[in-house]
Amino acid sequence: MAAPPDDLEIRPLRPGDDPEAQLDLAERAFGSIPVGQRDRQLQSLPGQMATGRSLGAFAGRQPAAGASFHDMRQWWRGRPVPMAGVAGVMVAPEYRGRGVGRRLMTALLDEIAARGYPLSALFPATMPLYRSLGWELAGARDTVIIPARSLRGLIPPDAAVSSADARPGPVLRRAGPGDAGAVIAMLGRVHEAARDCGPITRDAAMVAEWLSGPDLYAYLAGDGLLAYQWHHGNRDLHVERAEAVSGPTVRAFWAHLGSYASIAEKVYARTGPASALWWLTRERDIGIERRSRWMLRVVDATAAIAARGFPAEVSVRVRVRIADGARPANSGRWQLTVADGAGTLEPLSPDASAGPAGPGSSTLTLGARGLAALYAGTPLVTLRQAGLAAGGTPAGDAAMDAAFAATPYMLDAF
Amino acid sequence: MIVRPLTRHFDWDQYVDLTMRPGPDDAAEVLEVIGRAHADARDCGPVTFDEATMRRWLTRPGRYADKDRYAYLAPDGFLGYRWQHGHDEVFVERVVASSAATTRAPWAVAASNSTVAETARAHVGPSDPLWWMLREQDANIAERESWMLRLLDAPAAIAARGYPATDLAVPLRVTDDLRPANSGRWDLTVRAGQGRLSRHRTDPGSPSPAGPAPLALGARGLAALYAGTPVATLRRAGLADGGSPDADAALDGAFAATPFMLDGF
Numbered sequence: 001m002a003a004p005p006d007d008l009e010i011r012p013l014r015p016g017d018d019p020e021a022q023l024d025l026a027e028r029a030f031g032s033i034p035v036g037q038r039d040r041q042l043q044s045l046p047g048q049m050a051t052g053r054s055l056g057a058f059a060g061r062q063p064a065a066g067a068s069f070h071d072m073r074q075w076w077r078g079r080p081v082p083m084a085g086v087a088g089v090m091v092a093p094e095y096r097g098r099g100v101g102r103r104l105m106t107a108l109l110d111e112i113a114a115r116g117y118p119l120s121a122l123f124p125a126t127m128p129l130y131r132s133l134g135w136e137l138a139g140a141r142d143t144v145i146i147p148a149r150s151l152r153g154l155i156p157p158d159a160a161v162s163s164a165d166a167r168p169g170p171v172l173r174r175a176g177p178g179d180a181g182a183v184i185a186m187l188g189r190v191h192e193a194a195r196d197c198g199p200i201t202r203d204a205a206m207v208a209e210w211l212s213g214p215d216l217y218a219y220l221a222g223d224g225l226l227a228y229q230w231h232h233g234n235r236d237l238h239v240e241r242a243e244a245v246s247g248p249t250v251r252a253f254w255a256h257l258g259s260y261a262s263i264a265e266k267v268y269a270r271t272g273p274a275s276a277l278w279w280l281t282r283e284r285d286i287g288i289e290r291r292s293r294w295m296l297r298v299v300d301a302t303a304a305i306a307a308r309g310f311p312a313e314v315s316v317r318v319r320v321r322i323a324d325g326a327r328p329a330n331s332g333r334w335q336l337t338v339a340d341g342a343g344t345l346e347p348l349s350p351d352a353s354a355g356p357a358g359p360g361s362s363t364l365t366l367g368a369r370g371l372a373a374l375y376a377g378t379p380l381v382t383l384r385q386a387g388l389a390a391g392g393t394p395a396g397d398a399a400m401d402a403a404f405a406a407t408p409y410m411l412d413a414f
Numbered sequence: 415m416i417v418r419p420l421t422r423h424f425d426w427d428q429y430v431d432l433t434m435r436p437g438p439d440d441a442a443e444v445l446e447v448i449g450r451a452h453a454d455a456r457d458c459g460p461v462t463f464d465e466a467t468m469r470r471w472l473t474r475p476g477r478y479a480d481k482d483r484y485a486y487l488a489p490d491g492f493l494g495y496r497w498q499h500g501h502d503e504v505f506v507e508r509v510v511a512s513s514a515a516t517t518r519a520p521w522a523v524a525a526s527n528s529t530v531a532e533t534a535r536a537h538v539g540p541s542d543p544l545w546w547m548l549r550e551q552d553a554n555i556a557e558r559e560s561w562m563l564r565l566l567d568a569p570a571a572i573a574a575r576g577y578p579a580t581d582l583a584v585p586l587r588v589t590d591d592l593r594p595a596n597s598g599r600w601d602l603t604v605r606a607g608q609g610r611l612s613r614h615r616t617d618p619g620s621p622s623p624a625g626p627a628p629l630a631l632g633a634r635g636l637a638a639l640y641a642g643t644p645v646a647t648l649r650r651a652g653l654a655d656g657g658s659p660d661a662d663a664a665l666d667g668a669f670a671a672t673p674f675m676l677d678g679f
Contacts, residue, residue, distance in 0.1 A: 127550055137546055157652025160589035160632025194646040195666060250650040273672075274643060276650035284560055291555050311667030312660075313580040341663075378541060381455040385517040385543035395579075398607075401456060402578025405670035407540070 029090030134368025139408030151258030198408030377406025435476025642671025
């Protein structure tokens, strides 16, 4: 492998940097950008640069690589955890294979840690680079496909549990850019109520931009958010959000979409694996059209464990040894405790060691990748089989599985 | 799951002893190995058949179901696969393993066909380690079929399954017209990994039903809860009502599962 250029400089982008050169880099990495979108991006780039959340690698004055992160919240068992959503990782073709991307991502991870984010997530185009820095596969983002007609006759609530639900349907009001705060709060309410694992909310600026999209139809109900647009011309619909706290609102949202059946043939939708939609159609008409996978990085283990929710009835007291070369502050021996719905990670003094680490030891050993996958609810048996965990005890494994149990998902891509 | 292309991921050098070709007389051992793998993984959903069926399925040493299918057994793993679309694809119908080393072995065997086959297709669960073992995202969901569950005897079903080490007591009201023995007011308790459904006894001195409001479930809601569907989802789908937020969270902790099945029937 050729060495990185001698004069490679990695630094945050700043408003004086040439936005045209950044767009050129993006086009060389991801393909050409349509003209209208190009103008909008040129306008928004200086603002993005001012946040300091975009790093650039420069060879002389020429951008050789770039990477950014968004300020996000990720919900873990119903609690929001600050998360850096990494996006736009790109290396100019002539600098590929020379370690530039790795140096840039190392710097980006340092910057994310310096800003105090306990977690970082990303959608990988390739995995070895991110794995080498401690990200690991954690969850899915599904696009499902439903015949629009199937949404016309949803099955009613089970008569065994509902006294002929007389609650009126929700009132929907159109949501625009001025509703960004209300939309973020609403999504938070929904994810908290469902004790969701994985979905994210964005910052107000990003949500306002999303709501100002000329093609988006967004509606707020008293306890939910519905947002969709036409797809494939007017042949199909694409649902970005149909999320609500209560059954009547969930049902009203999907029925609303079903009312398009006179025009639209199919409804494409982002939903989670435990979305009520799966239980609402009369027949097995819902298919997974596409599944993307995202990776997670536990940047600050102590803060990440303290910030997420845990089942209140599960108690864990397990010794963990973490080896994290890229974030040495996470490394060492820890006492992981989960009790009354809260988790803590406390350092163990070196002499509190319960014997050597590794297979056969009663101390569970994890690298950064195993820690990320565990945090995301991957069963310990899977981690062991995949070579991401060693040591520990069967009783400890079972307790950890119960504490972290999750089927994480995301509705957004970035 | 479909893995495309098959070749370049499977450069593992760890081969274990996956050389035994099980026949009808090994039916009990094959069942034991598969059952142990599911027990070790605390799996939810997969099934095993009875020994007589397994004996018929393992037609002769190294073969199952019909002449084109190959079976291999290790002390803690089982592999069953066949060719598909001529020799373009390896179809892995069953792969289970308990240890990390054995987990890699069946895939190494299947992938040793990659000089001929272009893709591998496999029945796997959502937590199958293979998802975490590929260098790149070359595995995708090719097809997903949903299955339905019915609790015929609620107390027996609750008592028979495993639970995490969690502690809960939640009142339920089940309405099941087709199996009236399941209907009525119950107290669900889970303690030390053991579940119990007992008839709710009202205090004779109390004027109204005592204690917190029970979670109301029909037969369908009960089945979905048993399979790990979050209570928030059951409510939104119209399959649960009543109860309390604390009880919901406790039930989610006790039943949490991502159930799967490898067999079709």
